[in-house]
Amino acid sequence: MRVFEYPDKIEWKELIERPEVNQQDLSELVDTVFKNVAKNGDKAIRQYTAQFDGVDLLNPLVPEKELEQSREKISKDLLDAMTQASANIQQFHQSQCTEETMIETMPGVQCYRKSQGIENVGLYIPGGTAPLFSTVLMLGIPAKIAGCKNISLFTPPDRNGLINPAILAAAELVGINKVYKIGGVQAIAAMVFGTNTISKVDKIFGPGNQYVTAAKQEALKYGLSIDMPAGPSELLVIADDTANTDFVAADMLSQAEHGADSQVILLTSSKSVVENVRKAIDQQVQVLPRKGIALKALANSKIVLLKKEDIMPWSNAYAPEHLIINTADNDYYVDNVINAGSVFIGQYTPESAGDYASGTNHTLPTNGFARNYSGVSVDSFVKKITFQKITSEGIKAIGKTIELMAEAEDLQAHKNAVTIRLNTVL
Amino acid sequence: MRVFEYPDKIEWKELIERPEVNQQDLSELVDTVFKNVAKNGDKAIRQYTAQFDGVDLLNPLVPEKELEQSREKISKDLLDAMTQASANIQQFHQSQCTEETMIETMPGVQCYRKSQGIENVGLYIPGGTAPLFSTVLMLGIPAKIAGCKNISLFTPPDRNGLINPAILAAAELVGINKVYKIGGVQAIAAMVFGTNTISKVDKIFGPGNQYVTAAKQEALKYGLSIDMPAGPSELLVIADDTANTDFVAADMLSQAEHGADSQVILLTSSKSVVENVRKAIDQQVQVLPRKGIALKALANSKIVLLKKEDIMPWSNAYAPEHLIINTADNDYYVDNVINAGSVFIGQYTPESAGDYASGTNHTLPTNGFARNYSGVSVDSFVKKITFQKITSEGIKAIGKTIELMAEAEDLQAHKNAVTIRLNTVL
Numbered sequence: 137m138r139v140f141e142y143p144d145k146i147e148w149k150e151l152i153e154r155p156e157v158n159q160q161d162l163s164e165l166v167d168t169v170f171k172n173v174a175k176n177g178d179k180a181i182r183q184y185t186a187q188f189d190g191v192d193l194l195n196p197l198v199p200e201k202e203l204e205q206s207r208e209k210i211s212k213d214l215l216d217a218m219t220q221a222s223a224n225i226q227q228f229h230q231s232q233c234t235e236e237t238m239i240e241t242m243p244g245v246q247c248y249r250k251s252q253g254i255e256n257v258g259l260y261i262p263g264g265t266a267p268l269f270s271t272v273l274m275l276g277i278p279a280k281i282a283g284c285k286n287i288s289l290f291t292p293p294d295r296n297g298l299i300n301p302a303i304l305a306a307a308e309l310v311g312i313n314k315v316y317k318i319g320g321v322q323a324i325a326a327m328v329f330g331t332n333t334i335s336k337v338d339k340i341f342g343p344g345n346q347y348v349t350a351a352k353q354e355a356l357k358y359g360l361s362i363d364m365p366a367g368p369s370e371l372l373v374i375a376d377d378t379a380n381t382d383f384v385a386a387d388m389l390s391q392a393e394h395g396a397d398s399q400v401i402l403l404t405s406s407k408s409v410v411e412n413v414r415k416a417i418d419q420q421v422q423v424l425p426r427k428g429i430a431l432k433a434l435a436n437s438k439i440v441l442l443k444k445e446d447i448m449p450w451s452n453a454y455a456p457e458h459l460i461i462n463t464a465d466n467d468y469y470v471d472n473v474i475n476a477g478s479v480f481i482g483q484y485t486p487e488s489a490g491d492y493a494s495g496t497n498h499t500l501p502t503n504g505f506a507r508n509y510s511g512v513s514v515d516s517f518v519k520k521i522t523f524q525k526i527t528s529e530g531i532k533a534i535g536k537t538i539e540l541m542a543e544a545e546d547l548q549a550h551k552n553a554v555t556i557r558l559n560t561v562l
Numbered sequence: 563m564r565v566f567e568y569p570d571k572i573e574w575k576e577l578i579e580r581p582e583v584n585q586q587d588l589s590e591l592v593d594t595v596f597k598n599v600a601k602n603g604d605k606a607i608r609q610y611t612a613q614f615d616g617v618d619l620l621n622p623l624v625p626e627k628e629l630e631q632s633r634e635k636i637s638k639d640l641l642d643a644m645t646q647a648s649a650n651i652q653q654f655h656q657s658q659c660t661e662e663t664m665i666e667t668m669p670g671v672q673c674y675r676k677s678q679g680i681e682n683v684g685l686y687i688p689g690g691t692a693p694l695f696s697t698v699l700m701l702g703i704p705a706k707i708a709g710c711k712n713i714s715l716f717t718p719p720d721r722n723g724l725i726n727p728a729i730l731a732a733a734e735l736v737g738i739n740k741v742y743k744i745g746g747v748q749a750i751a752a753m754v755f756g757t758n759t760i761s762k763v764d765k766i767f768g769p770g771n772q773y774v775t776a777a778k779q780e781a782l783k784y785g786l787s788i789d790m791p792a793g794p795s796e797l798l799v800i801a802d803d804t805a806n807t808d809f810v811a812a813d814m815l816s817q818a819e820h821g822a823d824s825q826v827i828l829l830t831s832s833k834s835v836v837e838n839v840r841k842a843i844d845q846q847v848q849v850l851p852r853k854g855i856a857l858k859a860l861a862n863s864k865i866v867l868l869k870k871e872d873i874m875p876w877s878n879a880y881a882p883e884h885l886i887i888n889t890a891d892n893d894y895y896v897d898n899v900i901n902a903g904s905v906f907i908g909q910y911t912p913e914s915a916g917d918y919a920s921g922t923n924h925t926l927p928t929n930g931f932a933r934n935y936s937g938v939s940v941d942s943f944v945k946k947i948t949f950q951k952i953t954s955e956g957i958k959a960i961g962k963t964i965e966l967m968a969e970a971e972d973l974q975a976h977k978n979a980v981t982i983r984l985n986t987v988l
Contacts (some may be wrong), residue, residue: 181713210970217966224667224960231665232675240770241650241659241921249658250902254934266972277595338934356791361934365782378958386979393975425794451936470949474678478948484987485952486979492967495667496948507679508764508787510946521920522875522904523896526911534650534919540643541918544728548851549819553812553912560806561910 137400137417137434139410141441151456154367154399154503155436163351170319170328170354177331184322186290189263191297197333198299198315215305216552221493222273222309223424228495229278243528253283253517256335258327259312260342260352262293263319267300268343270491274498275341275512276310282517286335287312290327292319324351328358338361341499341512364510368397369486372414372476373446374454375413376463377406380483384409385416387460387486388437389430392421401454402439403447410439448472455506478505514528528561563825563843563860565836567867578880580825580929582794588776594781595747596754602912603757605800610748615689617723622723623759624741632730643730647919648699648735655704655923658755677944681710682761684753685738686768686778689745690717693726694769696917700760700924701767701938702736703968705839709945712761713738716753732743754784766923767938770902780907789938791930794823797913799883800873801839802833802889810835813886813912814863818847819838822858827880828865829873830952836865874898884913903932954987 143151172180173551186192189506207215236249259275272289279287289312291299300316307315308503316334318326327557331338340352349366356362371391375384388400402413421430448469451459463469466481473479477500478490490496499512510516526534535558542550569577598606612618633641662675684700687694695889698715705713715738718727725743733741741832744752756762766778767789775792782788801810814826822949828839847856874895877885881901889895892907899905903926916922918927925938936942952960961984968976 161988206731214966215968217963217970220960220963221967224671225689227667228665228673233650234660238658241653245572245915247654247921250938251968255900260748266969270967270971274798288610302928309815312728359930359933361931381977382982386975386982388977390973390979393973420975420978424619424978425972430975459844473947474681475945477949479949479950481949484954484957484983485687485950486964486983488964488968488973488979489671489952489960490948490950491875491964491976494671494950494952495665495673501945504785505787506945506947508786508945510944511948513846513946513948515676515941515946518941519901519932519934520929520941521899521902521932522916522937522939523907524911524916524922525907526915527908528910531910531915534646534915537643537646537919538914538917540640540914541647541696542914544640544643545694545696546851547819547914548811549846549856550914552846552850552918553809553914556808556812557910557912 137414137439139441142443146523147389148450148453149274150441151438159525161313161348162347163354166321166351166354170325173331174329178333180316181326181331182324183373184458185293185318185486188320189292190295191293193293193297196317198304198317200313203304203315204306209301211303214302218269218273218306218309222251222277223275224493224495225273229281229514231561233281242533244527245524245534246475247522247524249520249522251520253285253518254338255284256286256337256338257517258337259289260323260344260348261288261289261291261303262339262344262348267302269306270498271342272303272306273310275396276307277313278497278512278514279517280311282514284517288309288314288335288337290316290318290323290476293317321347321351324348324355328355328360357513362500363516364501364509365453365503365505367505370457370502371460372403372451372454372458373460374400374403374406374451374463374469375409376465378464379409379462381409381412382416383483384413384462385420386531388413388417389420389424390426390486390488391423391458392430392433392437393426395406396408396429398433400433400437401456403450405442405444405447410441412527413439417536425482451476455504457500457502457506460487475506477501477511531557532561563840563863565865568869569866574879576620576867576877577864578876580704586772586791587984588773588954589780591815591955592777592780594943596751599748599751600755601759603695604759606886607744607752607757608747608958609717610746611744614746615718616628616721617719617725619719621745622743622819624730626739629730629734629739629741632727635727635730640728644695644699644732644735644748648703650919650921651699653838655707656939659707668956668959669874670953674948675946675948677946679944680708680764682763683943684708684763684766685715685717686749686766686770686774687714687729688770688774689720689933693728695728695732695923697768699731699736700731702877704923704938705769706737706939708940710943713969714742714761714763715727716742716744716749718734719743729866747773747777750774750781753787754781785874789925789942790927790935791798791929791931793931794825795820796825796883796928797886798827798829798880798981800829800877800889800895801835802830805888806888807835807838809843809909810839811846814843814852815846816912816914818859818863819850819852822855824857824859826863826988827882829868829876831868831873833867834918836867839865839900847864883926883932886913901932923951956986957983
């Protein structure tokens with residue numbers, strides 16, 4: 137890890153920059169798969185699954201029985217853990233539903249807003265060695281709370297045509313009954329166009345590799361929306377002399393093990409923190425199964441020594457996905473958070489709590505998008521529709537205002553729509 | 563207007579399709595302007611303003627004095643109307659701010675969410691013959707309520723280098739003091755890159771022509787976000803025998819006058835409504851100053867005769883930006899709204915009320931995006947940041963759950979971040 141001591145403000149701009157991601161242009165591949173799926177539907181899906189996942193599946197829909205039996209295939213302990221995490225996620229996300237109240241802006245002019253679940257949503261869960269069942273909970277639970285009518289989950293099968301039972305158990309726990317053994321670009325194409333057996337969706341959620349990311353971007357061109365732009369995961373830790381530097385090191389490593397492109401940053405005013413965290417990282421990383429990945433991520437990571445008053449401006453300029461505040465003066469830092477995805481306060485609050493079980497969502501804005509995007513919440517699964525109801529008394533009260541403004545914007549027919557009504561009630 | 567009588571459901575798909583917009587590929591032009599502004603800043607802006615708006619402006623920032631004096635340049639009546647509209651918009655949008663409550667998902671595990679205004683936002687207001695000052699209110703008021711720190715407004719100057727005083731008066735009323743006389747692609751480029759005199763923004767709002775729309779799309783590639791994808795304005799009216807067909811006709815014309823590409827649709831179960839609305843339109847359109855535009859829009863518009871039970875499925879499949887419900891059974895239709903931007907209920911509720919003054923926002927999803935996007939609200943100007951705080955008691959309660967899940971996802975360092983803490987408190 138490189139250490140920067142009290143960098144000049146002019147250098148900040150460079151220091152907060154994320155490393156350039158070497159993005160391959162995958163648009164041609166994505167376009168080919170999209171066109172084939174649009175034209176040949178299920179047949180094209182089957183062909184791509186054979187080609188990319190190495191298995192020929194006649195029907196990619198996971199049978200109900202396989203879903204039901206998945207619980208028995210994972211340990212009782214893991215099922216209990218998932219159940220506890222689900223309860224916490226459910227509770228926190230349920231609190232995000234707000235009853236919108238009717239506002240009478242003028243006598244007889246009533247306005248209100250109603251949250252309506254997006255009808256058809258698709259959740260993508262990557263395959264690979266580690267089964268990301270936690271993401272099933274993080275996307276499925278708010279989708280259910282939002283009242284989305286059709287929730288479909290897509291995840292690639294292994295070479296035996298199977299899905300990890302932890303993913304199926306999580307889907308079953310949430311109550312998602314449409315799980316498709318389809319991955320990659322073809323999964324996104326199925327969500328965009330639908331097939332004879334798969335319904336198309338309105339919005340796509342979930343992480344994925346560069347192919348899935350490119351396909352999600354392409355989906356925007358077909359009128360779908362997506363959860364948020366993708367980028368490598370990040371953690372910024374703020375620590376002072378009172379922080380347990382073993383905890384700080386463990387938190388930084390938990391981020392570093394995600395991938396070689398993970399970003400880890402430590403901001404502190406204390407030179408001893410810098411030294412102790414470095415030592416603790418060197419020690420703790422040795423026993424990690426994903427040591428190789430973690431070391432690569434750490435090579436790109438930074439420790440920045442700053443004056444206390446510069447710490448929050450630096451953090452806000454960086455806009456981290458995850459922000460851990462582990463100091464004797466947490467309130468000061470918390471009060472000054474402007475840009476961050478999710479904030480973890482105090483020494484007993486590791487990022488992994490929010491990754492799995494505390495109740496907050498782990499689908500968060502990366503790559504500086506915490507400046508202008510929120511993480512996933514129930515809001516992500518609803519549209520808020522406004523309604524208004526004006527009585528004859530109301531149009532009398534507000535009519536002249538509308539007429540004057542419409543006329544000043546040269547929109548005579550807009551004015552007429554009011555005048556013609558006023559003429560019947562005045 | 564073409565009339566379709568009880569079309570077969572198989573024909574719906576074609577009927578609800580929006581006409582193909584003949585989109586020119588403007589990416590080369592946009593790219594050129596972006597690169598020039600990124601490199602040459604203010605100088606490039608000045609050059610484009612001279613080229614496209616025909617006026618050489620040394621400093622595009624509207625002086626404070628010009629802003630202050632704008633109120634005197636519009637009629638007292640219009641200023642009163644704007645003030646009334648502002649009060650209503652303020653009241654309705656203020657009600658969208660929700661105090662997020664702290665949720666203790668387990669003893670010692672506290673989670674909450676806080677709305678934080680996006681720091682830097684840019685509002686674009688088109689120029690042209692009609693001054694869209696109402697959009698200044700619709701974007702500026704929620705931005706202020708959200709607590710956005712820097713709000714900049716961009717609008718093209720006329721050939722004398724002036725901005726319509728109604729736009730300036732609206733900005734002044736809202737409290738926006740940075741108004742730039744810059745339009746078109748160069749305005750969006752200024753928001754993306756900033757210049758020596760203009761600060762760059764995080765999110766761009768506002769309508770625009772095809773150039774501005776293309777530039778907003780391009781801005782996404784630079785990490786900015788935008789309010790929503792653009793498309794021609796639309797209205798769908800549901801009317802029955804009890805509706806005053808003169809009102810229905812006036813509402814349809816108010817939409818049709820927006821532009822030749824505006825979409826107007828009438829759904830009804832009543833043949834007499836069809837006849838009477840057509841007659842009323844023919845009559846009312848004659849006196850409109852924008853008759854030519856309205857007639858072009860009407861040529862693309864549709865009246866669809868449907869069984870009552872088919873009306874809401876049709877409307878939801880179309881997902882209109884504006885939906886007027888003018889029947890004897892309004893509650894039934896309202897209860898079945900799934901996809902719509904803003905809904906106007908009852909005979910005295912013209913769309914123009916929401917366009918200007920009732921309190922709801924007029925920046926709404928078009929082109930079927932009401933399926934998966936909300937209109938602009940205070941939400942559009944904030945990020946919702948999650949916070950969590952776990953005590954030693956809390957980590958004892960939740961620790962094992964996190965450890966089990968992290969281990970099952972093969973993320974050992976995620977587990978360690980908990981274990982290392984548990985070891986100090988158990």
